[in-house]
Amino acid sequence: MIRRVTHVTIYVKNDDEALAFFTGKLGFQKKMDSSMGPGGPRWITVSPPGQSDFELTLLNPATWLKGEEASLASGQIGQQPMIILDSDDIDGDYRTLKAAGVTIDLGVRDLPWGRDLIFRDLYGNRYNLVQSKPG
CATH class of the missing domain: 3.10.180.10 (2,3-Dihydroxybiphenyl 1,2-Dioxygenase, domain 1)
Structure with a gap:
């Protein structure tokens, strides 16, 4: 199994x-x-x-x-397909990624289930960084 x-x-x-x-x-x-x-x-x-x-x-x-x-x-x-990553501080992660020169496709946004942002790696693969609401 x-x-x-x-x-x-x-x-x-x-x-x-x-x-x-x-x-x-x-x-x-x-x-x-x-x-x-x-x-x-x-x-x-x-x-x-x-x-x-x-x-x-x-x-x-x-x-x-x-x-x-x-x-x-x-x-x-x-x-390659988007990979979803978990965050416990999306605002801090956004600042860190931006300062490191990582390409941000979509900045932090508020959604019904939490917050997220989308960035790319050095080859263009997309990643969704997600911070879920508590509970």
């Missing part, structure tokens, strides 16, 4: 710049950065501080895949 989701993959163009964006601009923690052999791909995962049950995998298709499969996956960079 399927029990839980543990990883979601984000396709990236460059391992180092993706890792720097997620750790430096978003404040995520690096969970894993392992070479899969000499000159081979790297297994890189990150997650928000304190989250131990879920990780984003930063995967460079050019190093992991070959031929048409690599080309198809590379074409999905910046086109």
